[in-house]
Amino acid sequence: MKFRTFCAGFAATLLLAACSSAGTQDQDPPSGHGHGAVSGASEEAEAQYHLVVADTESGAVAVIDLLDESVDTAEVAAPVTSLASDGRFAYLGADEQTHVLDTGVWTWPHGDHNHYYRGELTDLGAHDWGAGHTIGGFGTATAAFDDASGEVTVVDRDALEDGDVTTTTFDVGDPHHGFALGVGDRLLTTTSSGSKLPDGLQWRDHDGEVVEELDVPCADLHGAARVRAVAVVACDGGALVVDADGTALVPYPDGTPPDDRAWSFAQRPHSTELAALRGEAGAWHFDLNARTWTSLDAPNTVATVALGTGLGVLTLDASGTLRHLDATGAVVAEAPLVDKVDPENPPTIVADAARAYVNDADAGVVHEIDYADALRVSRTIDTDGVTPTFLVETGW
Amino acid sequence: MVRRGIALVLAAALGTVGLAGCAGDGPGEGSIVVTTNILGDVAQQIVGDEAEVVVLMPDGADPHSFEISARDAATVENAALVVSNGLGLEEGVQNSVDAAAEAGVPVLAVGEEVDPLEYQEGSSRGQADPHFWTDPERMREAARLIAEQVLEQVPDIDAAAVQARAAEYDDELAALDDEMREAFDRIPTDQRTLVTNHHVLGYLADRYGFEVLGAVIPSGTTLASPSAADLDALATAIREAGVPAIFADSSHPDRLAQVLAETAGVDVEVHSLYSESLTADGEAATYLGMMRANTATIATALTP
Structure with missing residues (x-):
């Protein structure tokens, strides 16, 4: 696939370091990437945020540089069924395969400051990892779960950063709608005793050997988030917090109807606060540090994200109204934003440290929101003709 | 950096x-x-x-x-x-x-x-x-x-x-x-403040009598369409220091200067400095060259 570049925007052309092939071939490989070591990338003064949007029907993909609004477009197989990001790589589910794009931008968190990198956008092709969740992360393996076979594909992160897709596969048991989540140098994998949704969790090494069976005091696991070395998994009883000490269930507040359980989490990268939809009643705010759930009233919410650092959550409802709620549920600001919300494929809200983004498929744009300024629309971002059914952000 | x-x-x-x-x-x-x-x-x-x-x-x-x-x-x-x-x-x-x-x-x-x-x-x-x-x-x-x-x-x-x-x-x-010392001595005493997000200037400041005022520089995506709130902390620091220039590691120094003027009413020049690494070619290819380049940038910007 060849990327087509369309340039627009306010800024002078950004320096894009070429990935030099000369002079690197005969060098010894670095002794392991660990963190932030880079060849073929430049270090930058600030985060190099990009958006990736995909059209479910056509398989068209646009990669948008948020610094200068330049757009690269590409095609993957249609229909596109999912789009996930780990801050650098975008994983598109299409035709029962996973298509991997290296957006070439990422952040290395380094104590009290960050390092920001920018390299080349690279298409790493479609891979037979089955149909299910693919989850990556900085400093840990990417893992894909095939719901039809119960097989996990582990992708070597260091090799992936060099453009090589090197995989190991193993079975976890009976097929189910599960996941495998890299945390440090281990994987958290699901098992099922017969139901479609998993009811068991194991720590495994990257070869699939079970390191530890975990105590799981709830069922119907779905939705996993990673916050540093801690995993948070939603289940029918609450949030299961999994760390080196084992598992701890943080139950939903008393009286929560079963339909209001959380199914998946969304948060600003590195945030220790998470958000989830709460049935048709609104949203959840989950504070990992305090281990508390807060129920937020916002009827017919179709998308939400936690802003973290005590800033609350954003929600979008079925009528297209965007709301900023604080962590107690009080409305900070609200504004109509999206004219037409498709109930089948509702918009996504992603947030970074300064702005949030909402894809508007019907209008063919992404709205950039200054959430600290009463939900002001700071920019309306053109996607170069690609209908943005799905949205993720990279560069974090 | x-x-x-x-x-x-x-x-x-x-x-x-x-x-x-x-x-x-x-x-x-x-x-x-x-x-x-x-x-x-x-x-x-x-x-x-x-x-x-x-x-x-x-x-x-x-x-x-x-x-x-x-x-x-x-x-x-x-x-x-x-x-x-x-x-x-x-x-x-x-x-x-x-x-x-x-x-x-x-x-x-x-x-x-x-x-x-x-x-x-x-x-x-x-x-x-x-x-x-x-x-x-x-x-x-x-x-x-x-x-x-x-x-x-x-x-x-x-x-x-x-x-x-x-x-x-x-x-x-x-x-x-x-x-x-000669170049910095020409800077008026009340202008010897480095408003910056470079984190390497502590020793220089200590040797030549500058105050370092650490500042958070708004990111590139923020600068595309900033609000007053995005620029508030930086604009306040500049006003309090009363300096005509800041030293920022920013991808868009000209844009930063423009939005500070337009949005916050603060008129400053924005300059980058070399910080932690020499370059393959050019003025900062040696230690002496890097220091002279930074000295010229700071002295020119802060001397009336």
């Missing part, structure tokens, strides 16, 4: 300077291995062609995060002398330096020997600040220590030649100090 406009293609290549043939020996056998390119330049100026100087950190790289190959690691272990900045600067190669020290290779961690300052604020408060090179007086001491260790540790070196080169370089560092 990075000055814009400088291509930073980080090939895995070693910045090998004056590589002498060493067939038959292990890589870098008997050489002087220097971790950072700033100290690498200083060592090279002192040693000349009298010994092989191997610099581990590529031009334009970040001293915190650069890492080395297994072959480079072997070079470190075969060295006659390892010169590092120390004080926690070169995290990516610290293991290799430690391994060499354990194997008996003499290691000079320069930062620890030049009376380091402590960070005064932030989460690093109380820890030693590793960026001593922004003070040329401390660099004179560093150069003296490097010369001393070279003479002591590198076998069969022409001591007289090294001593002569070291004396000459010391004169150049002393001249740099004089030039900097």
Whole structure:
């Protein structure tokens, strides 16, 4: 696939370091990437945020540089069924395969400051990892779960950063709608005793050997988030917090109807606060540090994200109204934003440290929101003709 | 950390300077291995062609995060002398330096020997600040220590030649100090404030009587369409300092100046400085060049 570049925007052309092939071939490989070591990338003064949007029907993909609004477009197989990001790589589910794009931008968190990198956008092709969740992360393996076979594909992160897709596969048991989540140098994998949704969790090494069976005091696991070395998994009883000490269930507040359980989490990268939809009643705010759930009233919410650092959550409802709620549920600001919300494929809200983004498929744009300024629309971002059914952000 | 406009293609290549043939020996056998390119330049100026100087950190790289190959690691272990900045600067190669020290290779961690300052604020408060090179007086001491260790540790070196080169370089560092003091003395006392997000200026400020006012620079995506709130902290800092220029590591210094003027009513110039790494070519290809360039930028911007 060849990327087509369309340039627009306010800024002078950004320096894009070429990935030099000369002079690197005969060098010894670095002794392991660990963190932030880079060849073929430049270090930058600030985060190099990009958006990736995909059209479910056509398989068209646009990669948008948020610094200068330049757009690269590409095609993957249609229909596109999912789009996930780990801050650098975008994983598109299409035709029962996973298509991997290296957006070439990422952040290395380094104590009290960050390092920001920018390299080349690279298409790493479609891979037979089955149909299910693919989850990556900085400093840990990417893992894909095939719901039809119960097989996990582990992708070597260091090799992936060099453009090589090197995989190991193993079975976890009976097929189910599960996941495998890299945390440090281990994987958290699901098992099922017969139901479609998993009811068991194991720590495994990257070869699939079970390191530890975990105590799981709830069922119907779905939705996993990673916050540093801690995993948070939603289940029918609450949030299961999994760390080196084992598992701890943080139950939903008393009286929560079963339909209001959380199914998946969304948060600003590195945030220790998470958000989830709460049935048709609104949203959840989950504070990992305090281990508390807060129920937020916002009827017919179709998308939400936690802003973290005590800033609350954003929600979008079925009528297209965007709301900023604080962590107690009080409305900070609200504004109509999206004219037409498709109930089948509702918009996504992603947030970074300064702005949030909402894809508007019907209008063919992404709205950039200054959430600290009463939900002001700071920019309306053109996607170069690609209908943005799905949205993720990279560069974090 | 990075000055814009400088291509930073980080090939895995070693910045090998004056590589002498060493067939038959292990890589870098008997050489002087220097971790950072700033100290690498200083060592090279002192040693000349009298010994092989191997610099581990590529031009334009970040001293915190650069890492080395297994072959480079072997070079470190075969060295006659390892010169590092120390004080926690070169995290990516610290293991290799430690391994060499354990194997008996003499290691000079320069930062620890030049009376380091402590960070005064932030989460690093109380820890030693590793960026001593922004003070040329401390660099004179560093150069003296490097010369001393070279003479002591590198076998069969022409001591007289090294001593002569070291004396000459010391004169150049002393001249740099004089030039900097002269340039900064022309800045009115009440304008000697560096509003900046560069975190390397503590030693320079201490030597020449500047106040450093750390500032958070709005990011590129924020600058595309900023609100007053996005710029509030920075604009307030500039107003309080009353300075005509700030020193910011920003991808879009001109845009930052424009939005500060338009959105916050603050009229300042925005300049980048070289900070932690020499470049392959140009004015910052040597330590002396980098310091003169920064001095000119600061003095010109703050002198009426």
